[in-house]
Amino acid sequence: GENVEQHPSTLSVQEGDSAVIKCTYSDSASNYFPWYKQELGKRPQLIIDIRSNVGEKKDQRIAVTLNKTAKHFSLHITETQPEDSAVYFCAASQGNFNKFYFGSGTKLNVKP
Amino acid sequence: DTAVSQTPKYLVTQMGNDKSIKCEQNLGHDTMYWYKQDSKKFLKIMFSYNNKELIINETVPNRFSPKSPDKAHLNLHINSLELGDSAVYFCASSQGGRGTEAFFGQGTRLTVV
Numbered sequence: 291g292e293n294v295e296q297h298p299s300t301l302s303v304q305e306g307d308s309a310v311i312k313c314t315y316s317d318s319a320s321n322y323f324p325w326y327k328q329e330l331g332k333r334p335q336l337i338i339d340i341r342s343n344v345g346e347k348k349d350q351r352i353a354v355t356l357n358k359t360a361k362h363f364s365l366h367i368t369e370t371q372p373e374d375s376a377v378y379f380c381a382a383s384q385g386n387f388n389k390f391y392f393g394s395g396t397k398l399n400v401k402p
Numbered sequence: 403d404t405a406v407s408q409t410p411k412y413l414v415t416q417m418g419n420d421k422s423i424k425c426e427q428n429l430g431h432d433t434m435y436w437y438k439q440d441s442k443k444f445l446k447i448m449f450s451y452n453n454k455e456l457i458i459n460e461t462v463p464n465r466f467s468p469k470s471p472d473k474a475h476l477n478l479h480i481n482s483l484e485l486g487d488s489a490v491y492f493c494a495s496s497q498g499g500r501g502t503e504a505f506f507g508q509g510t511r512l513t514v515v
Binding site (some may be wrong): 322324328332333334335336339377379389390391392394397 | 448
C-alpha cells in the first residue's frame with residue numbers, strides 16, 4: 291500500500307517568514323495530493339490540492355509543488371500569519387474510490 | 403448547514419462496553435470513510451464505503467463494525483472497548499472518482515476508562 295512521509299513534524303517561524311512542508315509518497319499510481327489544515331480541536335479542512343498532471347498550483351499565499359519523478363510534493367506558505375498556526379497534513383490518493391493516505395502531520399507555529 | 407455531521411461529539415465509556423458513533427452527510431457524495439486520529443495526531447484510514455458497499459478495511463480489529471444503511475450514512479459500532487481505542491474518530495465523505503476532496507465531520511472524541 292501507499293506510504294506517505296511528512297517532514298518536519300514541527301516548524302516554528304516568525305510572522306512574515308515563509309514555511310515549507312515536504313512530503314514523499316511511495317506508490318507511483320497516486321494521482322491526487324491534497325493538503326489539509328487542522329486547527330486545535332477542529333476537523334481537517336482542505337486548503338489546496340494538486341493533481342498528477344500539474345507541477346505547481348498557487349492560491350494567494352499558499353502554493354503546492356509536485357515532482358512525480360521523485361515522488362515528492364511540498365506546501366509553501368508565504369508571509370505567514372499567526373492564524374496559520376495549526377497542524378498541516380499532506381495526503382496521497384489513487385484509484386476510483388479516493389483511498390486517502392495521510393502524512394504524520396506538521397505542527398506549524400507562527401510567532402507574532 | 404453542516405455537510406458531514408457525526409454524533410456524539412464526546413463519548414466517555416468503560417472498558418468492555420459497546421458503543422456506536424453515527425455519521426451523516428448531506429453533500430450527495432457516494433463514498434464515506436472512517437478515520438482514527440490518535441494522540442500523536444496521526445490520521446489513519448479504517449474503512450471506506452462506496453454506495454453502501456465496503457471498499458476498504460485497513461486491518462482494523464473485528465470489534466469495529468461499520469454499517470452503511472444508505473449512501474448518506476455510515477455508522478461505526480465498537481464492541482468490547484479497550485483503553486487503546488481512545489482516540490478521535492473522524493467520518494468523512496467524498497465523491498467517488500479520482501481527485502476529489504474529502505470533507506470531514508467534526509470528530510468524536512472517544513475516551514475509554
